[in-house]
Amino acid sequence: MRIATASAYQAAIQNLQDRQLDLTDAQVRLTSGKRVLRASDDPTAAARAERALxxxxxxxxxQRAVESSRTAMTLAESALGDAVGLLQAARESLVAAGNGTYTAAERQGLAQQLQQYRDQLLSIANRQDGAGNYLFAGQGAAGAPFINTPGGVQFTGIGGAVSVASGEVLPATVDGQMTWMSAGTGNGVFETQRTAVSGAAWIDSGRVTDPAQVQGLRYDVTFSVAAGVTTYSVQPRDPGTGTPVGGAITGPYTSGAAIAIDGISFNISGTPADGDEFRILPSEPSLSVFEALDRAIAGLRNGNAIPAEVVQTTTDGLRNVDSVLGRLQSVRSAVGDTLNRIDGVEDRLSSIKLAAQVDRSNAEDLDMVQAISDFQNKQTGYDAVLKTYGTVQRMSLFQYLG
Structure with missing residues (x-):
């Protein structure tokens, strides 16, 4: 079979170009560390790598959304910790105000302390994160969510909480309405009130003696004094309309003795006057942190208060501060639980991300040991082709005759 010189040249050049192309491709893959550079290299592996990516x-x-939630909840937990500390200090001031040896001026000094605590709490309630968002704005507010008005602090935000855009429902804010404005009045079941009292008597916070018998009614306690004998009458009423429900119970009054009705009991102490009235109402989730302090401040600033009124002020103040303190501690615990849940979510996301990266690497990454061996083999083959081409190029009649 005759092979023309031109054909031999062409075959050698084509072989050289093919080897050079293979060597270049191997070099590119070795440099990039990728086995699959184009979808056409391995369509199945390319699709798998794309899904993993x-x-x-x-x-x-x-993870970015979770980190945003973590930052907000960390700041909120810190703010609630500061608020709890201030309320505990306010409670200590109220305990001191109950000291019978304190003068009106000293109680007014304690009222000034409570006012400072109250102002600091308002500042905490309007605390922002680093991005200018209010931690306790709930679902949003045009400005600061808590506004100080002549009638007391008002919440201008929207109840609820904003969640971050994540696969998990994680909050980016805390419900300010629920946190600061919705503690239970009284002891959480009912609230005792000193409504119309001209004598020297006061009422405690009461307690539940039998939860199964609690009726959720309003009770009006009225005192009668005749011939030096004091008696009381307790009339159950509908809490909404005030309509009497059943008959009243009556009994002789003894200072500090418990009065029990429908699974609840309370103590009235001191010397009530004829016609003095106390009231027991069902508890409602409407007590704010600021209202609790405002009531105590107003009572302590009354320079003409008699000892019974001072006792009532401190008794009610401690009860109310304990209620709002319990609410803040409960919310703080919930925020702490959220931070723990964020840690769990972060761990799961890290595991998912790592698994996807491994899957992508398995689909498209190059086996470097094998790739280096292939590159060296192709380089050797390319060198051999170059030598062959050099030999073929010298194959001519003129060189032979020479």
Missing amino acids: ATTERATVS
Whole structure:
């Protein structure tokens, strides 16, 4: 079979170009560390790598959202810790105000302390995160969510909480309405009130003796004094309309003795006057942190208060501060639980991201040991082709005759 010189040249050049192309491709893959550079290299592996990349990106975005929630909840937990500390200090001031040896001026000094605590609490309630968002704005507010008005502090935000854009429902704010404005009045079941008292008597916070018998009614306690004998009458009423419900119970009054009705009991102490009235109402979730302090401040600033009124002020103040303190501690615990849940979510996202990265690596990454060996083999083959081409190029009649 005759092979023309031109054909031999062409075959050698084609072989050289093919080897050079293979060597260049091997060099590119070795440099990039990728086995699959184009979808055409391995369509199945390319699709698998693309799915893994999408999973990684979703996990990365979710991690950023989770970190945003973590920052907000950390700041909120710190703010609630500061608020709890201030309320505990306010409670100590109220305990001191109950000292019978204190003068009106000293009680007014304690009222000034309570006012400072109250102002600091308002500042905490309007605390922001680093991005200018209010921690306790709930679902949003045009400005500061808590506004100080002549009638007391008002919440201008929207109840609820904003959640971050993540696969998990994680909050970016705390419900300010629930946290600061919705503690239970009284002892959480009912509230005792000193409504119309001209004598020297006061009422405690009461207690539940039998939860199964609690009726959720209003009770009006009226005193009668005749011939030096004091008696009381307790009339149950509908809490909404004030309509009497059943008959009243009566009994002789003894200072400090418990009065019991429908699974609840309370103590009235001191010397009530004829016609003095106390009231027991069902507890409602309407007591704010600021209202609790405002009531105590107003009572302590009354320079003409008689000892019974001072006792009532401190008794009610301690009861109310304990109620709002319990609410803040409960919310703080919930925020702490959220931070723990965020840690769990972060761990799961990290695991998902790592698994996706491993899957992508398995689909498209290069086996470096094998790739180096292949590159060296192709380089050797390319060198051999170059030598062959050099030999073929010298194959001519003129060189032979020479």
